[in-house]
Amino acid sequence: MHVPDGFFDAPTSVATGLIAAGAVGFSLQRANREIRETGPALAGLTAAFVFAVQMVNFPVGAGTSGHLLGGALAAALVGPWSAVLVMSTVLLVQGLLFADGGLTALGTNITLMGLITVLVGYFVIRTVLQVLPKRVGSVVPATTLGALVSVPVAALAFTGLYAIGGAVDIPLGKLATAMVGWHILVGLGEAVITAAVLSAVVATRPDLVYAARHLQPDLVLVDADGNSSTVSPDRPIAAKPTGRTLGVGIAATLLVAGVVSLFASAHPDGLEFVGARLGFDGAAKDSAVAGSPLADYGVSGIGNAQVSGALAGIIGVLVTIAVGLTIAKVASLRSSRADKAA
């Protein structure tokens, strides 16, 4: 189904080229964080997998066989944006390395087979998953339907492109009927193969299926006392502290810093002690902030050494909390912005 050169007129080819370039750029941006985390090797191997799978002939029944296009399958396995990249990579390699699909038609091919099948497939998957029970297994029927729908939609898009930039006038109704009719059959084959492949993956490594990630069953944690609690695998296990636990934590820390430090040993710590014994304590230069009001864990201007130490501890804890919260705030702002941008 790779469109060759000259099938569509130049303006159509240029337009679809721009669409494809835009889609690839957008997907690169959206998948950027994921690719930085998992590395380009993973995406490259997924592309090699899709390429290899397109060479496998499946028996579809009645003595015929078909092969997979893989748009909906890739969307379910690695997510829509990575899938667009993977499919585009496959088409680029097919066009440049195997002379399959014209170079001026590369944009058309990416738009039809890399963009439309993936996005339509993923849209159907997400929609169907809303209806089906919240189980990992639901991803198989959802993706099957996605595969079934994505192929005729791509054929319809092909007809649309032909209406805009086809070289010859053929009755569009006839072309659309023929293309969609034929590709419903192709889509049926695609659906059967996709279902079989995806259920094999779900059976062995359900955690790898992108579209089923939020469907993973809740983890049940049992602590030492036998109390069990459930945790969603989506969320990081360390739950966000509530206001009350945060308050208790700060109070405890202040207590330790301010009160317990009153009873802390006035002796030098181990390293200072050994340094003094060996005679190199002079080598330890005071830090640049040695002149600061809190230097050497005391508040300057307060005579009582113990009260001074306790105050220094409390102020230190408060400053640390403030700095920590600021950093956390900035980090979460940045990551949520990155989330939005990604």
Place this chain on the structure above:
Amino acid sequence: MTGSAGDGLLVVADSRIHRLPAQVKIVALFVFVLAVVSTPAGVFWAFALYGALLVWCVVLAKLPPLVVMRRLAVETPFVVFALVLPFVATGPRVEVLGVSLSQSGVLGSWNVLAKGTLGVVAAIVLSATTGPRALLAGLERLRLPSTLVAILSFMVRYLSVVSDDLQRMRIARESRGYRGGRAGHLKAIAGGVGALFVRSFERGERVHLAMQSRGYTGRMPLLSESGAARVQWVEGLAISLAAVVIAVTARVVGL
């Protein structure tokens, strides 16, 4: 497919075209195909000249004609489409051997066949004279986003590994009696493909961890050291520029 899947259609030989930098060849191919596509279908002499230019390229590149012919098979679905066109297209009709054909359909059929074939042959010249690594270096030189080049390079590098994996699984499956062809075997084949995905995915994870343990920081080393010399650009683009001249002449002069 002969040889290792990761090599594409490369025909190992030493020729002027083999020695050209890949980025020059990619641009030359693109310009050539663009010239072909924008030529009106009715100007037959232009297509004859394009064909002659391409034949000259094939000879220059020392490509066996049989390899080129065999590779043309990728066009088949659209040849079928092109052959159906004269029967279904609308417009004034002509009688050929007693069969009523659409005039625009015949021209359209010729249009698809001629342009498609020229495009495929031109692409075969590129892929048969350029190794995958050189091609990636060329794409990098042409400012393809580095992430995409990295993905492409891993795909090309592991293509033969994944294909071999698939081959071994096929042998294992067939030695258990699943020879394919019957719908009942679908499950066995699909199970193999599912396992292939898991294997590829896990290999990708291992490769990434291995890269990180060797100091990968998110930047791939550049594939190409130096750009193409001006002489090489001129040499590589000569044929494409000839094609552009033909295309412009065809537009101006017509038949």
